[in-house]
Amino acid sequence: MKSADEAAFREYVAARMDEMRRIAYLVCHDWHTADDVVAATLLKLYAKWRQAERAENLDGYVRAMLLHTWLDERKRAWRRRESAGALPDRQAPAAPPGDEQGLMALLRGLPPRQRAVVVLRFYADHSIEETAALMGTSVGTVKSQCARALATLRQHAEESGVRP
Amino acid sequence: MRTVFDEAIGAMPPPGVDVERVIARGRRRERLRRWATGGGAVAAVGLVGATLLVTAGGTGPQEQYAAPPVPSPSPSASANPTPSPLGKAYRTPPAEAQATEARLSEATKAALTRVVPGATTGRSHEGKDPFRFAYLYHEADRSGGDFDHYNAAADVTGNGRSGEVSLSVGRRSTVWSVPTDCTSFPAHLCTVSTGPRGETVLANRIEEGVVRDNYVAVTRPDGTAILIVAANQGGQGDTGGPRQTEPVLTMEQLIAIATDPALHI
Numbered sequence: 325m326k327s328a329d330e331a332a333f334r335e336y337v338a339a340r341m342d343e344m345r346r347i348a349y350l351v352c353h354d355w356h357t358a359d360d361v362v363a364a365t366l367l368k369l370y371a372k373w374r375q376a377e378r379a380e381n382l383d384g385y386v387r388a389m390l391l392h393t394w395l396d397e398r399k400r401a402w403r404r405r406e407s408a409g410a411l412p413d414r415q416a417p418a419a420p421p422g423d424e425q426g427l428m429a430l431l432r433g434l435p436p437r438q439r440a441v442v443v444l445r446f447y448a449d450h451s452i453e454e455t456a457a458l459m460g461t462s463v464g465t466v467k468s469q470c471a472r473a474l475a476t477l478r479q480h481a482e483e484s485g486v487r488p
Numbered sequence: 489m490r491t492v493f494d495e496a497i498g499a500m501p502p503p504g505v506d507v508e509r510v511i512a513r514g515r516r517r518e519r520l521r522r523w524a525t526g527g528g529a530v531a532a533v534g535l536v537g538a539t540l541l542v543t544a545g546g547t548g549p550q551e552q553y554a555a556p557p558v559p560s561p562s563p564s565a566s567a568n569p570t571p572s573p574l575g576k577a578y579r580t581p582p583a584e585a586q587a588t589e590a591r592l593s594e595a596t597k598a599a600l601t602r603v604v605p606g607a608t609t610g611r612s613h614e615g616k617d618p619f620r621f622a623y624l625y626h627e628a629d630r631s632g633g634d635f636d637h638y639n640a641a642a643d644v645t646g647n648g649r650s651g652e653v654s655l656s657v658g659r660r661s662t663v664w665s666v667p668t669d670c671t672s673f674p675a676h677l678c679t680v681s682t683g684p685r686g687e688t689v690l691a692n693r694i695e696e697g698v699v700r701d702n703y704v705a706v707t708r709p710d711g712t713a714i715l716i717v718a719a720n721q722g723g724q725g726d727t728g729g730p731r732q733t734e735p736v737l738t739m740e741q742l743i744a745i746a747t748d749p750a751l752h753i
Contacts (some may be wrong), residue, residue, distance in 0.1 A: 325518065330511065337507050345505075346497055357506035366505065370514030376508045427496035 333373050337366060340383070344390060351394050353432055361397060364438055365390040365432060388458035391440040399438055422484050430477050438473040445470055512699055519694065537647065580636060585623035588753055591636055592657055594620045595750035600644065600653075603744045607646030612654070613722050618642030619655070637713075638753065643722055644736050651736035652722050656715040657753055666690075666705040666713040683747045685709075691739045702735040706746040712753060714746040 325333070344365065348358035368389055369376055379385040431439055437459070444455045445466070456466040580588070587732040596619045601608050602749040609618035616622075621640040637658020644653045660666065668688045670678035687706045699721060706714045718737035721730045739747075744752070 325514070333511070334507065341503060341505070341507075342500065345500060345503060346494070347499055350493065351499075353725065355501050356504065362503045363510055366510045367514055369515060372509060422532070446489045449490065483743065 325370070328408065329373055329377075332377065333370060337369075338371060338457060340386065344386070347387060347393065347443055347447065348429075349482055350438050350484060351391065351436070353428060361390065361394045364397070365393045369402070374460060381454070384448075384450060386459050387444060387450075388460075389445065391459070395440065416445050434476055438469045438476075441466055441469045442473045442477075491541065507561050513539060515615060516694060516699060516701070534686070539725045543608055565581040579624065580695055584639075589621040589623055592751065592753070593619050593640065593749065596621075596640065596655060599745040599750065600646075602740045602748075604644075604646040607644055610643040610645070612641035612643060614641070616641065618644075618719055621657075644718075647736065647738070647741075649720070649732050649734060651719040651731060651738045653716065653718045653737060655717075656713075659753065660707065660711050660713045662668070666707060667714050668705070668707050685745055685747065685749070687746070688741055693739075698730045700730070700733070700735055702737060702739050704739065704742040708742070714751060716746045718742055 339361075344362050348361045348365075348467060349355060351470075352358045353360060366388070369386060376382060376385055376389075412447055433440065434442065441455055441459060444450045445452070450458065452463055452466050452470070456463045459466065594717040597609070598608070600619075611618060619642045621638045623638050624636065627715045637656050639654070639656050641652055641654035644650065667673075667690055668680070670680055670690065670692070673692045677695070679691050681689050681691075683689045683706060685708070687708050692703045692705075692709075694703055699719070701720075702718045704714075704716050706716075708714075718735040718741075720732055720735045
């Protein structure tokens with residue numbers, strides 16, 4: 325990468341680091357894993373920076389890359405555990421203090437892809453069409469995943485008496 | 489809605505991501521990729537259709553390789569004593585590729601144990617079984633040729649050190665042509681010599697901040713190429729820091745593994 329490209333990469337990462345960490349935390353629920361996912365995403369982004377810079381929506385491109393990195397890492401960790409027949413190598417993250425019954429707990433109850441869709445749609449404010457493009461899926465799938473996710477969130481919220 | 493989420497997230501701890509380290513890894517990865525796939529196209533282009541000297545899925549170690557090499561006395565742009573006999577790779581049938589994968593895995597583990605007695609291996613940074621080879625075949629693209637080779641990696645502990653060792657074994661082709669001279673490398677970190685069976689042996693040191701690799705590229709007279717890289721940490725995708733100053737295997741140990749006749753395709 326040329327030094328000018330590296331400077332642009334640094335500038336972008338500095339400006340977006342907090343948001344990337346928040347998004348990773350929303351899906352991972354622990355800061356250590358979230359930082360690992362962000363670091364792995366940045367490594368991929370570095371390799372594809374010239375292509376990424378040309379993206380129509382760079383932020384969306386990076387958010388999608390981050391969520392796919394997380395989904396891939398989950399699959400990999402699952403395969404490792406399955407093939408080793410061992411216990412998880414990391415304890416399931418505890419709910420953040422004060423949020424045992426809150427939004428984070430509700431999000432944790434969603435299947436991974438639904439969680440990713442909810443984060444893109446309702447945290448990053450992407451439209452249904454953008455979310456579909458970023459997740460590499462159809463508009464219909466995003467609609468149904470959002471509907472299922474919201475229904476699950478509502479049900480959990482009613483049962484636990486919290487506002488999602 | 490975003491505010492509700494931000495409230496749920498709460499206060500953020502200090503970032504655990506070192507951007508400079510990511511950049512150092514990114515540079516290193518870029519270099520490794522460039523060195524592994526480029527640079528030899530010109531040497532191989534005129535050799536399309538040349539005699540196929542390598543037969544995939546051989547039955548045993550080749551104690552001697554096909555043709556005697558021309559010595560490579562010094563690193564120079566024109567020094568390419570072992571041009572590929574192949575201008576174009578071909579797709580190895582699946583059953584044959586699987587047999588070769590298994591054979592290479594055993595041969596690599598045996599070579600490691602011979603070179604570093606007591607060495608142990610763990611899963612690679614990608615979570616794959618140690619030195620479990622995977623066959624890769626890429627269709628021809630705009631760069632003009634196919635390539636096929638076998639890749640594997642493992643987290644190795646030995647010599648009182650640990651780190652990732654990754655390995656590729658394949659046939660030189662128009663696209664997959666490992667370097668045989670030092671023109672792409674810092675002169676003071678790179679050497680070229682001739683191996684015990686006439687191989688061209690390039691040894692290069694990669695230093696990116698605290699991350700260090702020993703990188704060896706062996707090209708045999710029959711066109712087979714072996715790339716082996718030892719790191720001082722857990723691989724290109726590892727987010728952890730270096731485990732010690734030096735890579736897990738020395739240059740001499742890497743050369744001993746890469747020139748082992750049992751590693752053939």
